[in-house]
Amino acid sequence: MKLIMAVIKPFKLDAVRTALTELGVEGMTVSEVKGFGRQKGQTEIYRGAEYNVEFVPKVRLEIVCDDERAERVVEAVAQAAQTGKIGDGKIFVSDVGQAVRIRTGETGNDAL
Amino acid sequence: MKLIMAVIKPFKLDAVRTALTELGVEGMTVSEVKGFGRQKGQTEIYRGAEYNVEFVPKVRLEIVCDDERAERVVEAVAQAAQTGKIGDGKIFVSDVGQAVRIRTGETGNDAL
Amino acid sequence: MKLIMAVIKPFKLDAVRTALTELGVEGMTVSEVKGFGRQKGQTEIYRGAEYNVEFVPKVRLEIVCDDERAERVVEAVAQAAQTGKIGDGKIFVSDVGQAVRIRTGETGNDAL
Amino acid sequence: MSVHKYRCGGALLALATILFAFPASAQELSGANTAWILTSTALVLFMTLPGLALFYGGLVQSKNVLSVLMHCFAIACLASVLWLVVVYSLAFDEGSSLVGGLGKVMLSGVSFDALSGDIPESVFFMFQMTFAIITPALIVGAYVERIKFSAVMLISALWLIVVYAPVCHWVWGGGWLAEMGVMDFAGGLVVHATAGTSAVVIVLILGPRAGYPTQLHPPHSPSMTMIGASMLWVGWFGFNAGSALAADGSAGMAMAVTHISAATASLVWIVIEWMKFGKPSLVGVVTGMVAGLATITPASGFVGPIGGLCIGLIGGLVCYWAVGLVKEKLKIDDSLDVFAVHGVGGILGTLAAAVFVTDGFGGAGLADGMTVGSQLGVQATGVVATVAWSAIATMVIVFVVKAICGLRVADDEMEIGLDLSYHGERDYNL
């Protein structure tokens, strides 16, 4: 199995979720993160002083899927999350040795 | 070493922690996440309009442990986090190549 | 490629970021987490009752980099994040099979 | 002729006996009334800052909350200065029956001991100013999350001069509606009908938020909204009971019916949501509260407790229906329901006042020579004139402002949120 970890722009979450549902991916885990990268944060102003905020709010997805589907998932995320502007984010893929569904105890691909 | 990543119901965190402590696991890292899966979120009502909130609040654990212990950790988490109802969550296991304890510079199993 | 996941003390984030920039690392993803470990949380007092809060606020970094650089990144993080006091945190390294830059579709090391 | 008399004229028409006790000239300062109107002024300012700002701020996304607070705060400042410079004079100085004169520009001629009725004119000026502050701020609820800050400032400034000043003069400044005997105790027409109507006009030109109507985000902080709503309720005591311009039985009854209407309309929303969804919501109940308050406003000094109860009931029901109508049927993104709650409530209450003022409902009684029918005619005239003028003048204003500085923010600014894009700030740095 593969763990696909994607960092995307927050407002693209809905589009990505829709794309994944179409692929039959039934689950994912999402968290809010701060991104540091080429895209820089906004300048904030408080009482006449400017603060350079270096991070950009991003959303991080984790999707575990079987090996065959992994490539299509990566493509779907990449497509749905793209705006073509800097800061669109990254997708990283790594191996997962085991998966367990806590409710039933099922393991492996059945657990997804 | 193995990284055990578990997504569980938030109110099960205490039970899981207790189970792990009994196993001798001394550390873990916890974050709050939004889960999308078979379990659907609640309906929210604002000014007479219903909003379907599609995510469910979950808690995500990351535990790194040595290879031998990994299986027992997975079992302990699975058992402690189970309610038998939909949305109990998943456990994913993957390999970790290296671990460092920042304070001392120890590496490998010693770092855990 | 390697995924370097580090859990550090929040106030060390700036120092770590500076160290990484010097190394030429251009991106990272940061999230706020709760740490459980040897370092214990503070006692909180409410209306004459003491609550033992068992977690400690930590910051979690994820940096993906090419294999050669990985070791230097780990060292840089370890050095910049160290205070020598309990709770300095951990660094875990694992393999990443694939990386994609969403904006351009570049893959592998080019995507970082 | 005293400025005060017109104001009272609107409010106390039906209280002829009291009117006789206040000869228009040669009055003495009433310390008691002054104390109460000083207090009421503080209460009504509190309604806008921070009351209304929080009420609205909690209902938007967390990335736009500061922009909403900023709109309310900046409008308050702008309206205050404009009020001094020209709007007070246009509203309350003698002039034609259509608009006041320029004799009170910069409060010229108003000394420390000048009186308006039996309170200092400085106090009357301040009390009325707080109404001129909250009215354009009410409109904010319609255009949140997508409007340029410059457009907010320009529209509000022009609107105060072109819409608020004349309508206020018509009703409270001795203008033609006052002469007809229109009843608007505390601003059903002057405040709520003008704001509600203009709200719709603005959003029709401005367009809806991105994602409307399917992908909206729920209110980011119902607790913030509830805090603001509670402040509105408490402040409304100054709004309505202060409009008696005296600390007497009229003020007391105005406070009582105001309260009862708010409570009743809130319960109406609880019951509707309970029946419809099984879950009465906090955002729902406080919306009901505002509906009850807006509806009782024009009637508050005229009706008795039974009237308050009935008006709360009707206000709650009709506004609930109107919220659905505007958003779901008409598909207008009047984002925080300014028209459905304030516009509809204000108009409804203005009409209802003519009925519940009668002795039969325990009200203060119709003015001599009026029947329910004739009073209803006057009220309807007031509504039509106010709505028509608000709509037309606002349309012109908005097109002018659009030409000058544009209305709508860019898509990516909307996405980042107005807080960072327009004010360089972010809330909730936890």
Place this chain on the structure above:
Amino acid sequence: MSVHKYRCGGALLALATILFAFPASAQELSGANTAWILTSTALVLFMTLPGLALFYGGLVQSKNVLSVLMHCFAIACLASVLWLVVVYSLAFDEGSSLVGGLGKVMLSGVSFDALSGDIPESVFFMFQMTFAIITPALIVGAYVERIKFSAVMLISALWLIVVYAPVCHWVWGGGWLAEMGVMDFAGGLVVHATAGTSAVVIVLILGPRAGYPTQLHPPHSPSMTMIGASMLWVGWFGFNAGSALAADGSAGMAMAVTHISAATASLVWIVIEWMKFGKPSLVGVVTGMVAGLATITPASGFVGPIGGLCIGLIGGLVCYWAVGLVKEKLKIDDSLDVFAVHGVGGILGTLAAAVFVTDGFGGAGLADGMTVGSQLGVQATGVVATVAWSAIATMVIVFVVKAICGLRVADDEMEIGLDLSYHGERDYNL
């Protein structure tokens, strides 16, 4: 005989000279007193909305905060309408010495210019209503995070009629305790003792929160609690100084002693926590403040500054001890310490009033013919009667409500949180 006289009777017993200056009949409207009571009414409403709601809301988990705000808001609406419909009449209309009559149902016969003492009866009605709003809302603190919304509404409604109305009549409406000369200036018995006692009774039947006592969560927002506490403090000026029903030296001294008691009791908590834990907490100090305020309430118009200081000291100490007693010893999950703070404070202050009213402590002096001992006897009678009736009647009410709609939410609803389960809303959508 005027309704007002009894109310004054309670408050001014000791101020015989003033009493003589106010003949019960043929009074004229005092604009000054009216201005102050209108203001006080706004202040006391502000105590509940949003004061108390925030005070309590900050102390619960973030998944239940909206339910707490909703309880307070909905109770306020319900109590307001019930007050008009029947409770005001039961409390303040003439009747037997046990309960008032039905002559003032729907405020029938109360015209715009009806007086109660020298203020409009509409104002007296409103001022007293705000007390009837806050009292059942105080009880909310006991049963948070586990009770059904329907049970909250039903219990509060019945409680107002069966507990609040008669006790209010006994003490302020000319009932048997007033005839005995009981001293309760602003509600030690009527408000705090009733609420505190009933709180315990309800939670004994309802049961504790899941996880009590070992796995509780700390207050989710001490800052929200502090905001609410501050509003309570400010609003309490209306509560206690308003209870003089006049803008005079009695009101001034009531405000002064109220303030001093609050400040002193807060400092007591700071000192205790500093000594015990090394860390004085914000939640602690504001709890001390409420203890000081609750304790001074019955005594506020009777005692002088030294009395205020002493009562604050005693109130702070005893309530601190009581919090530990109830939660740790008796293991009763009176979640936000309603009994330990309000119940104990109110009772303590009612007894202390008899001592500190004396000239020796700079008080207004005992009523003619009373000694400290005899007055203490009267006060103790008041306490016993109030506590007993509150306990018994509340028990009956709760069992009835349990039979009708159940009290406790299901376990998984509690786990999800009452906000989503019962109101379909979520706070903090950041």
Place this chain on the structure above:
Amino acid sequence: MSVHKYRCGGALLALATILFAFPASAQELSGANTAWILTSTALVLFMTLPGLALFYGGLVQSKNVLSVLMHCFAIACLASVLWLVVVYSLAFDEGSSLVGGLGKVMLSGVSFDALSGDIPESVFFMFQMTFAIITPALIVGAYVERIKFSAVMLISALWLIVVYAPVCHWVWGGGWLAEMGVMDFAGGLVVHATAGTSAVVIVLILGPRAGYPTQLHPPHSPSMTMIGASMLWVGWFGFNAGSALAADGSAGMAMAVTHISAATASLVWIVIEWMKFGKPSLVGVVTGMVAGLATITPASGFVGPIGGLCIGLIGGLVCYWAVGLVKEKLKIDDSLDVFAVHGVGGILGTLAAAVFVTDGFGGAGLADGMTVGSQLGVQATGVVATVAWSAIATMVIVFVVKAICGLRVADDEMEIGLDLSYHGERDYNL
């Protein structure tokens, strides 16, 4: 000689006609004035709790917010008790021209019906107390995020006795500045100049926050700051208009100019930030508001609307410049700009009062025998004396406290945050 006369003396110097109407002795209670000062007392307490606390709390990091609220709350309690025990007497009892006597310690001799002017002395005592509460609380803004709680308590206590009491006596208690005819209607010298000066002195000894000036964190909650600012604005009506000690035209005009100055200075900040950054910020505009309010305070009862406008304009501009000067040029970590806003504003307004009081600007007119020049001389004397005494006395106090308990928290406590380190609490447990 009545205490009240001195207070009026400061405020009403220029209003000679009114002064004559108030003979110092044998006055009767004015219920109307009492009602307004009771209300003003509530408003000014509200400024500190929770107004100022929230204003400051929103500007710090989320890990220190509770400590800021705690500082304000604990200072309020401490100041209240000290005020009763000794400070009121030192400020307002007869004594020398330098400091009051000890005749009113514990309010001894002040009965329920004692008058101060035409209001109860208990009310005057309470109204003045709220000023003594807010003044040391203003200083909190300077030393946040790095000071020990014990140092806060000790410094505040000593400061009230050694700095506040004498300066208050000089200006309002019949001391030497009052005798010279200094004009300080509501506390430009007594409140703002003292607090601003002492703030700088404290932080010079205490040192800056870790990370100053390059690594500071932005305000954690601009919305919290805005809520507090709004409460300050509303409460300031009690502060300034209440300082008339009457519900009359003087109070009315004081309220009007206060409001206009606040609005104008806010607009000034909007314009400056818009021109400089393209993004007017909420934190900026509310800072401008405070600058406008602080600047008008000493002048508020003396100047007319034009004066209010001009003072707001000047106050906004000069304070904006001062913020940059202190932080960027002088590199003093007066964290929340207490000196730049309150100190500079208070001093500026004290001087400006001498100009704008004149008839030419629509003011109340200079006192008999005064010219703008001579009045400016008196005002400047007041400023120099106040600043000098505040600086010297505060320096001594701070060194004493440093010796007793230390000032600065340990580095790791600062890192963890004062909330957990010093109060064992955490906000935002979401």
